[in-house]
Amino acid sequence: MTYKTPKPETRRSVLTKLAASSAVVAGAAAMPGFVRYSQAQTSAPIKIGFQVHGTGIGAAYGRWYDRTTTAAAKLINDTGGINGRMVEIVAEDDGTDPKRGAEVVEKFASQHNCDVAFGTLFSHVVIGSSPRAGELKLPYFVVSEGHHVASGALNRYTLQPGITDVKSQVQAMAPFVASTLGKKVTMIFPDFAFGHNHRDYFSAAIKEHGGEVIQHIAIPPSESSFTKYFPQIPRETEVLYHVMVGPAVLTFVKELGEFFGPSRPEIFGFIDSLEAVDLASPGLEFLDGTYFWEGNPRYAQADQSEHDKFFRAAVGVDENGASVADPKDVATYSHMFGCWETLHVIKAGMEAAGYSGPGDRAKLIEAVEAMTEMPLSQGHPQGPKLFNGKTHQVFGQQYITKVVNGKLLLAHTAPIADTLYPDEVDYTTQSF
């Protein structure tokens, strides 16, 4: 595995010290009188606990989340750190498991004495860890694209300022699908919460644009062959909407091609079906001419911004969205920018709050809640963003690309306005 934890020697010594003093420090942090004292120690690095999917089902994502995080932290440190302090990333593998995830959050808060926790992708790990982050009063910045934050299911200490959520992504696709591809849609999605979000939000959104979903095909989890489900696709289908996750995604897309042969409907899919998968893989030729949602276009586009160029270079991704070191190692490009942007939001928030130590955690959250517009910039290479302090969720542009000669070319950019929906929660009314 390539993701690196900090050097064992330093970590070990830090740990020994921390184990001895963590009770004292935690106690001190809780007592108002001692806040000044802890604020005085400002030369120490700011510790950001990074909950990484190093093993388990999320490992392919975790590896790229790690590379992006490392690159962003390096950039922040090279340009003076946060409030003059260096940033130290403390990485812990959560095994893509909610129980271990909660333990890792506890470890960040009480053992490593991290200032904040950050970086979780898989929704079940976020939801399993978030209650612990709230109880330990540890700001928890997730990079998950789940709707859990904005739905109000979590708490005031959990924020998602660096990546948009599935609800806004899905509803922003409906106008394009209905106007360009077709009105009669068949959806294929995994039969668990992530897939159900797609089913519910897209079905509602396409109706508003005069289309309809004529068939829902839910694929059970842990399924590894798909052809047997495809006959349920009605003949009159104009658009096939697919979104799959997990290691079997390539099989899914390949079998879809084999099923349709030469006569296929329009196909629109979420790139989640092919994140970290090379489009040149055998069997994917049939995708030519189909469309994808991308959180951030994998292939450098003709109108590539200087910021995307900078971001690619910093993380080590070439213009085809693969590792510079190994062109077969394809990035999770539609998600990993979230780590980069989140770290920049943490930096901006800490600077705005005059953050100096764990006693200022509430101030940090208030500072982030006060954020609104985040223009396209080095810190936000995916595009401009709009943060909603009440729902703790960021909103941003969505991209639709078309496969042309094995590359994904931009076909449509959904504006932020298409991604907005009414607030479902106001976290700012919750006490700290």
Add this chain to the structure above:
Amino acid sequence: MSARSKTLALHVGVILALLLLHFVLPTYHHGNLARIMVLSVYAMGFNLVFGYTGLLSLGHALFFAAGMYGSGLTIAHLGFGAEAAFLAGVVSAFIISAIVGALALRTAGVALMIVTLMFAQAGWYTILYFGEYTRGDEGFVIQRPDRVFWGIDLSDASNRYLVALLLFAATLIITLKFVESRFGRVLVAIRENEERARMLGYDIFRYKLGAVILSGTISGLAGASYGLLFGYVGATFATVQYSILPLLWVLLGGAGTVLGPLVGTAFMTYLIDKSSEYTAAYMIVAGVVLVLLTLFARQGIMGEVRRRFLPWLP
């Protein structure tokens, strides 16, 4: 001292030591130990069937999940308070273990392992199938206001530890009493020689069923408390992995020993926690340690202790 008073002294001592640790442990380990105690309740439940009755179940995650979802769903959808929800969780586990036990115990050996595994898989799929209510694989949070039990806020670190200790102590005592009871001795007799026990006139099926129900209910109790104490209910806890874990904990700690589950759970938890600090490949460490233990400490940790030092250990 007689074996009996030694036993008493040892277990009271363990409980007192855990109580003492409450005051001295650093925050992180304090929280970890609370979790370990709840999970060892689960392991003790498993041990009743596996260690004392000699039945290999790979479906205990179903009982754990029954407790967890029984309490979580009644809070989320029926507006139950924590007390009623806890009870609902335990009752769900009781009912499900009675049904599964009555069916699965028609088989034995490896077939029993597969049957229990299949029932648990069906349970996991069911949780996913009713995603509208269970939120499927994502699971859901039990919010803090719903986690107040008889006026005790379970999201408070100190309360959590003491409640976990209470559950652990209660289960420890129940297990101890059970093992010493006539019922428990018949189970051991069944484990050692089922045919002989049958010829002595015992209704084997009834005894086994009793063991499965008690074991399943205790597992469910652990599941219900885990949800209430840590605020999360999720389908991961119903997967095969969580059926295999208690087996590992019990085998490591020592199958058929009362303290084995606690020792095994703590050992495994800290093995992963500590080795992950030094290497990203901590599962290799865990795997190698498992193999080494089977090679050099076949009775598990407490089993070896019993064999070498304390023959009176229950």
Add this chain to the structure above:
Amino acid sequence: MEFGPHLLLAILEGAVQAAVLTLTAVGLSLVFGVMRVVNVAHGEFYMLGAVLAWCVTSTLGGHPAIGFVAALIIAPLMVGLIAAAADIFILKRLEYEPKNTIVATIGMLYVIQQVTLIAYGPEARPVQAPFNQRISLPWFEFGDAGFALTWPWGFGTTTYKLAVIVAAVVVLIGLWNLMARSRLGLIMRATQLDREMAQAFGMPVEKVNAMVFGLGAALAALAGVLIVPIQQAHYLMGAEPLLLSFIVVIIGGLGSLAGTVLAAVVIGLSDGVISVFFSPTLAKILSTLFVALILVFRPQGLFGKRDL
């Protein structure tokens, strides 16, 4: 799609699954039957087969068929050797005590998975099939114009999928020959029937164990190689075949190779067919309960005679 072609397509897909499952399960059944070992790491041998197939094909390059044929030989061989070593160094020393072998093989599972994750990575990687043409299949209709052949939308399969079925049959015939005709087969059968007696007659039971464990693992690895052009090699892919193989071995009746084969075909096909009639996840619930209930009411398995 209409009901007829839909059902036939599900059966075809089920047959491919059944073919791969049969090889994996027969490997497990051998180990189970002859050695009485519950090998929890069996699925990892399947995974290793797939992963090694990727390594071999991507190292060799050239026409996909060259690498694939090489993988068909190299991967099972290597996996077999690894497994035989595991038997000699670990399982043998445990004297095949059931509980300890379960824990030890769980430990092996962790180690194999993690080593693969480090050496190979977390991605799912594809292997190109040596040949893979899509075949559209015809269907018949009795319309107004009488009997007619039609070519329903999406009704087809690929040559590679058909080849997998053929390959599985060939391997099974070979295995049957080995068991029925060779000296090794004789020793294995004797050991399976009565271990003590076989030993008393001077059969090298101990040596047989390592060979059986290696052979079982090699069969799983072979199944992994065959499946990898259809699915991809991924370090967590061993869980599903492990569960299914266990089911098949038990349903088939412990120690009955014929039963195992029959059960694999039934389970593989039924998985496809049930999905025609029920919503997919409901189908999974029903098929797992179905398996559980078969065992509840026929604990010796469908084709077994002895109690377990």
